[in-house]
Amino acid sequence: MSPSTIALWQRILARLMPPARAEALLGDLLEECRLRLQAGSHVSVAGWYWRQLASSVPALLWASVRRGAWLITVVTAVASFIAATGIQLVLQSALLPMTTSKSVGAVVVLLSLAAALAACGYVAASIRLGAARLLAFLVFAATCAMLAMSTRAPFWYEWSLLVLGPVAAIAGAALSGRLRRVRL
Secondary structure (H helix, E strand, C coil): CCHHHHHHHHHHHHHHCCHHHHHHHHHHHHHHHHHHHHHCCHHHHHHHHHHHHHHHHHHHHHHHHHHCHHHHHHHHHHHHHHHHHHHHHHHHHHHHHHCCCHHHHHHHHHHHHHHHHHHHHHHHHHHCCCHHHHHHHHHHHHHHHHHHHCCCCCHHHHHHHHHHHHHHHHHHHHHCCCHHHCCC
16 A cells, blocks of 8 residues: 555545544554554555545544534535526626627637636635535536536537636635645
């Protein structure tokens, strides 16, 4: 098992645990893993580590749900998604009548979407750490669903939507200065 895999799972588990207990619990898990690596094979230690994770994650997720830590992030992200949709519709209805070409109209739609998502990503990250990342995921999922239902858009437009939407939300969060501290 690679050190980067262990480090990734340590970070994920730290996000699920109460902050006051995370350091001690994760330190114990890491110390036990190191002791087992000295005494056993990498394969057996990897199996032990994954069994520990498999048995711990459901309980940690349930404890996180009971604490309600996720609720503010979800509400902030969903509200930001709804706000971005509203802002985009307003921008689109104001700018589209000025265009005559379909391709220019498509670019206007993409740019209005990017502007709305960047603004809402900024606000979401300012309100709650992690909300901008969840907003980016919601945008990606909604775009995938929309594209699965419709095949009339040009290929470049579909890929622009898939990439530009989430990137704009994360860019807005980066502008807020809090992106480096965003938690899962």
